[in-house]
Amino acid sequence: MTKFLKSSLAILISASIFLSGCSGSPQDSKADQNQNQDKNVTAVEPSVTQPNIDLSKVTPNENGKIMVVMFHNFVSSFTPSKYDDGQYTTTFNDFRKLLQALYDKGYRLISLNDLLNNNILVPAGCIPMVFTFDDGTPGQFNLVPDGEKLVANKESAVGIMEEFNKTHPDFGLEGTFFVNLGLKVFDGDGTVPERLKYLIDEGFEIGNHTMTHIHLNEARSAGEIQKEIGGEQKRMYELIPDYKIFAFSLPFGQPSKDLQEFVIKGNYQGVQYQNSAIMEVGWDPTVSPVSKKFNPLSIHRVRATGIKPVQADLDWWLQNLSRNEQYISDGNPDTVTIPKGKEADIDNNRLNGKKLVVY
Template identity: 35%
Template sequence: MTQASACSPGRPGSGAAPSAPAPTQTTTSERPDAAAVKANELGLVPVLMYHRLVAEPKAEFDRRPEDFRAELQLLFDQGYRPVTAAELAARRLDVPAGTTPVVLTFDDSTRDQFALGDDDSVDPSSAIGILIDFSRTHPDFRPVATMYVNADPFGVRDGVRLLRKLADLGIELGEHTATHANLARLDATNVQRELVLGQRVITDATGQAPRTMALPFGVRPVDRSLAAAGSWDGEAYSFEADFLVGAGPAPSPFADAFEPQAVPRIRSSSWAGGPPNLGSAYWLDWLAGNPDKRYVADGNPDAVSFPSAERPRLDPAFTARARAY
C-alpha cells in the first residue's frame, strides 16, 4: 500500500514455527475467575499493519527492523498475545486469561518481510525471522501473523516455495488482489478478476483458499458486496473479513459494532516526516491509559465475558455465550 485511508480469513498454515511450543491448555477448574482478571471481551482489539522493514524509512509505511523488534517487546510487556486475522474473523481468540489479542498483518509480500536462505532456513533479518526469534525467548507469544500477498510474492522467482514455507510455519496467507488494484476504479468484472487471480496465487501454492482480504489503499469497490464474495472464470471467492488501512483499534468481534467487511487497522511506522498520525505508538499508549476500553480475555474461548455495564454492546448473536459479571 502506498497511501493511507481510514480502513474467509487467509487460512492459517498447517504447522507451527518450530521454536514456539503450543500454549498450555487449562481445564475449566483451572481458569481464573473472569472478574478477577477484569475480563472484557467486548473491548477493542488492535490490528497492526506493517509494510516494509528498512534501515532508513522513506515513507509513512516504513518500519525499521529494530523498531519492529522493540514493538514486539512492548506488545508482550503490555499483555498482548498474537492471533491471526482468520482467528479474529472466526471469533476464536484463544489467548491466556488477562491478556489481549493482537493481530500482526503484513501487506504487499516484500522480501524484507520474509525470505529464505539456500538451506531453506528463515532469514533472521526478515520480519517473520524477527518474530520467530522473539518467540524463542517469549514462548507464550505465538509467532503467528497474517501476510497479505500479491502476485509475484517477495520479488523472487520461487515465491511459491516461500508461500508454502509460510503456511508450514503457521502464518496465515490472505488476499491483497493480484496487482494491488484500487478496486473502486474497476468495474464489477475486473474487481472479481483481480480477486480470483489474487486468490490463485495462494491456492496454487498451498491448496487452500484465503479467508480474509486486505483492501489495497483501504478502498472498497463500488459494489461493496464484491469485496466479500464473487466469482470469475468459473472460480468463486469468499472472505470472512476485509481489512481497511486505518486508523484505530477494531471493535471486539463479539460486539455489535464489529463489521467483518470493514475491520480497521493501525499503521506501524518509523517514519518521522509529515504531520503526526494515529499510528501504533499513539494507540498502544492510549490503550495502556484506558485499560477499560481494551479487550481482555477470560481464558475460555467458548465464553464471552464482560462487566455487566458493557452488556448493551454485545452482539445478540452471542447471547448464549455471554458471561456478564
C-alpha cells in the same frame, strides 16, 4: 509448529495463568493514568468451569477493542526522501524492540481467522492483538539458504518473530500476509510456492490484495474487479493447491464505490472467491468479534509506527488506549466474560457456542 499445537499450547497456558505474567498486567498508557483503578468488582459465580482467577484483579472484558496492526516495509536502515518519508517503514531493530514492548505490556498474538471466529485463546489478563502485513515485501519475509534447506532470513519480520518465539513462545507466532500474486512476492531465494508454503507451514495466513495492487475505485467493470481478486485466488490454487483465501485487504484503503459486491465475492474463469473479512487501512482498533458493532467486511486496523510517527499510529494508541477499553481475556476458551452493564452490546449469534459470563 502446527496450528493444532499452537492452540493446545494456548489452552495450556490459559490454564496456568500465574505463569503467563498477564493476569492483571498494568498498561503504561496516559489514558490509564487518568482513570480510577480502585473500582470495586463483584464476581458472579459462572455456570461453567473457569480458570481460578480473581475477577476483581483481572477484570476481563471480552467485549473490548482489539488492535489489528498493519505493517508494510521493513529495512535495516532508512534515509527519508521527498517520495517516501518513512511513515510505512519499520527498521528491523525497532521491530525487535516492539515485540518485547508488546509482550511486556501483556499483548499476545492471535490469527485473523481466530478473531473472525471468536476463537481467542490467550491467558487470563492478556490482550489479544493481530498482525497483518500488506504487499509481500522482502523485508517482511524472504528465504535464505541454511545448508541444504531454505529458512526465513533472520533480518526479516518473520525471522525476527521466529527468534522471539523461541524465548517467548506464549507471545504467539501469528500473522496474515496480504500479497499481490501478479507482482513480486517476498523476493529472495526459493520459488514463490516454496515461499508461500513456508509461511503456511509456520501457521501464518495468506490474504488477497489483488493481483496487481489496483485502485478499486477506478475499476470500470465487475469483470475487472473479478479478474484482480478472482485471478488472485486462481493463481493461489495454481501455486498452493486447495488453499482458499478468506480475507482481503483493500489496496490503498480504497473500496469500490459501485462494485463492492464483487470485492466481497465473485467468479473468475470458473474459480469462485468469497472474502469473509475485508481489511481497511488503519486508523483505529476494531471492536470485539462478539460486539453488535463488529463488521467483518470492514475491519479497522492500526497503522504500525513507522520511521516517521504519525497521529493514531500504533505508538499513539499504546499511549492513549486504556486497558479498560481493550479486550481483556478471561483465559477460558469456553466462555465470554464481560462486566455487568455490557450485556446489551453482545451479539449472541457471534458467541460461537461459548457461555456468556457477566460479573
